[in-house]
Amino acid sequence: MTFVTSLGDMAFVWFVVAGLLLCKKEYRFYGGIVIIAIMCAYLVGELGLKNIIGRDRPFLADPTLATQLIALPESFSFPSGHTGSSFAAATALCFLPMRHAWCKAIPLAGAACVAFSRLYLGVHYPT
Template sequence: MEFEFFILDWIQTHLRHPILDPIIVFITTLGNAGILWIGLTILLAVRKSTRKTAAALAVALGLCLLWGNLLLKPLIGRIRPFNAQDAITLLIAAPLDYSFPSGHTMSSFAAAMVLLLTERRMGIPAMILAGLIAFSRMYLYVHYPTDVLAGLLMGCLFGWFAVRIVQKLHAHRFQRNQQEKPHR
């Protein structure tokens, strides 16, 4: 844990700056409650050509909610770094839940992975944004580096898994529809 505080304190000492502060706060806000990714899911669900992507996003975000926020956070119960260091002034409201894993990071990388695998033109900017959101959590002293790393790994795994689930369901449905067509 000392190494994690070393990284967080290094960010505070060498990277934190009054010009960057509002930018980082804005970036982290994009990940609040997964609202950006949920909104994107809804938008993609409107067009028939992107409905499979929307379904995969919904599955990935659901996995993040269930595994990360509802299961792992309370099970592990890791306190946040700002609770362990008294001298930190937060730039955002103090999160009330536990620290591990980073939900912002997990949902952002889950969505970005789905987009990277299904809509590549959107996937690359989404991965960059996910990385910025992940970094913002350490900059703001609300997550340890291992919280962010776990969120990144779990998010990518959930995103990949969600795409595979939707592909298999779609293939199964297509096959079933082909079998039900009358032969001429």
């Protein structure tokens, strides 16, 4: 889970995917859309809602949930930046023209894994 959650750190994996899309002229538009989606998720979630809602992290309410596996975040808990950027990027990738529609489930499954890793590591509530 630490590896999965690290993929969502600063939207790393999603920026890599966007960078790969930007390298090919026919997919450049979609790479830009992925970057815009990540930026919007950051602006709304991290700079907006997180500071308005101000929900403490689970390990602050119950110290037994604190883990040594990752550095414990100091910001508020809701909404999850990892989850927000992951689903924003995955949703943008669903607009990418693909030969097989089932391939669109791959980025969504990746985003779901990142979201679950945040719950597993005790840095977010399920809600």
